[in-house]
Amino acid sequence: MRKEVVLITGAAGEMGQALIERLSEEGVKNILALDVKPVPEALRARCQLAMLGDILDGKLMDRLVAEFAIPRIFHLAALLSTRAEFTPEAAHQVNVEGTLKLLKMAVEQSSWLGRPVTFMFPSSVAVYGMPDLETKARVGAVREHQWTMPTTMYGCNKLYGEQLGRYYARHYRQLAANARPGGIDFRAIRFPGLISAFTLPTGGTTDYAPEMIHAAAQGAPYACFVREDTRLPFMAMPDAIKSLVELERAPAESLTQLTYNVTSFNPSAEALFTRTKAAFPNAAITFEPDLKRQKIVDSWPENQDDSRARADWGWSPDYDEARAFSDYLIPNIRERYRSPAG
Ligand code: AKB
Numbered sequence: 001m002r003k004e005v006v007l008i009t010g011a012a013g014e015m016g017q018a019l020i021e022r023l024s025e026e027g028v029k030n031i032l033a034l035d036v037k038p039v040p041e042a043l044r045a046r047c048q049l050a051m052l053g054d055i056l057d058g059k060l061m062d063r064l065v066a067e068f069a070i071p072r073i074f075h076l077a078a079l080l081s082t083r084a085e086f087t088p089e090a091a092h093q094v095n096v097e098g099t100l101k102l103l104k105m106a107v108e109q110s111s112w113l114g115r116p117v118t119f120m121f122p123s124s125v126a127v128y129g130m131p132d133l134e135t136k137a138r139v140g141a142v143r144e145h146q147w148t149m150p151t152t153m154y155g156c157n158k159l160y161g162e163q164l165g166r167y168y169a170r171h172y173r174q175l176a177a178n179a180r181p182g183g184i185d186f187r188a189i190r191f192p193g194l195i196s197a198f199t200l201p202t203g204g205t206t207d208y209a210p211e212m213i214h215a216a217a218q219g220a221p222y223a224c225f226v227r228e229d230t231r232l233p234f235m236a237m238p239d240a241i242k243s244l245v246e247l248e249r250a251p252a253e254s255l256t257q258l259t260y261n262v263t264s265f266n267p268s269a270e271a272l273f274t275r276t277k278a279a280f281p282n283a284a285i286t287f288e289p290d291l292k293r294q295k296i297v298d299s300w301p302e303n304q305d306d307s308r309a310r311a312d313w314g315w316s317p318d319y320d321e322a323r324a325f326s327d328y329l330i331p332n333i334r335e336r337y338r339s340p341a342g
Contacts, residue, residue: 004069005032010077012037014199022241055098061105070109074120075102081126081154083203088153095157103168110183121188126155128301141303151299162188162259188259192233194240197332205296216276216283217333225290228270231302233263236324239317250313261304264317279330
C-alpha cells in the first residue's frame with residue numbers, strides 16, 4: 001500500500017517552514033517535505049519524511065508516484081524575482097518546468113486515487129507590470145485580471161504557472177477519447193511581499209522590508225535598496241499561511257476563480273523605516289536605491305485588490321500594519337536576536 005502524504009515542495013524555504021509548523025500544529029502528521037536544501041532539524045521532526053531532492057528530477061517524481069498517495073500538494077518551490085534575473089533560464093526551469101512536472105505528477109496521483117488532487121500554488125504580486133510610476137499611483141489596488149504584463153522572469157513564470165494550473169484543472173488532454181478534466185483542484189494565491197519574524201528570504205525584490213527590520217534588531221547597518229517613497233503591498237507570514245490553508249479548505253462551489261489576490265497592508269519604505277526606528281532607535285538605516293531593483297518594484301502595483309478572496313472564501317488578514325509590527329514582528333525578532341547575556 002502506498003503511504004498517504006501531504007506534499008510540500010520548497011519545504012525548507014520561508015513559507016515552507018511556516019507551513020510545516022502550522023499543519024503539524026493542526027495535527028497533520030503525514031507531511032512529506034521536499035527541498036534541494038535540508039529542512040531545519042526541529043521541523044524535520046514534525047514531518048513524516050523530509051527528502052532532499054529536486055523537483056526537476058524525473059526519477060524522483062516517479063518515486064513519489066510509486067511510493068506515496070498524494071491527495072494534497074503545496075507547491076512552494078521557486079526561484080524569486082531578483083535571483084531569477086541573474087539566471088533567467090534556471091528560473092524558468094524551476095518555476096515553469098518544475099511546476100509542469102508537479103502538475104503531471106498530480107494528474108497521475110489523481111487517477112490512482114480516483115479523486116481530485118488539491119494543488120496549491122503560491123503566485124505573486126510580481127505577475128503585474130505597471131508601465132510607469134504615474135500609472136502605479138493612479139491605479140492603486142489592482143484586480144486579478146488587470147495589468148498582468150510582468151517585466152521579470154519570475155513574474156512571467158508565475159503568471160504562466162497560473163495558466164498551466166488552469167489548463168491541467170479544466171482542459172487537460174481535451175481531445176483524448178477518455179478525456180476526464182477535473183483531476184486537479186488547482187488554487188493559486190497571488191501573495192504580496194511577505195515578512196517573517198523567524199526567517200529571511202533569499203533572492204526576492206521585496207526583501208528590503210524583512211532585511212531592514214532584522215538588521216535593525218541585530219544592530220547591523222542596513223542600506224535599503226529602494227527609495228523612501230516606494231510603496232508595495234506586504235503581509236505578515238502568519239497571514240500568508242492562514243490564507244493558503246483557508247483557500248485550500250474553501251468549498252469548491254464558493255470559488256469563482258482559480259487565482260486570488262490576498263494582501264493586508266501597503267506601507268512606503270519610509271513608513272517601514274519609521275516603525276523599525278521606533279522599535280530599534282539605534283538602527284543605522286540608510287536609503288541607497290539600486291536603480292535596477294528599483295525599476296522592478298516600481299513596476300509592481302502599490303496595492304492588490306483582494307475583494308474577491310474576501311467575498312468568495314471569507315479572507316481577512318489578522319495583522320494590519322500596526323499589529324504586524326507591535327504583536328508579531330518586533331517582539332519575535334527582538335527575542336530572536338536577544339543576546340544570551342540579555
Ligand atoms: C520577490 O520579491 O520575488 C517575492 C515576490 C514578490 O513574490 N517576494
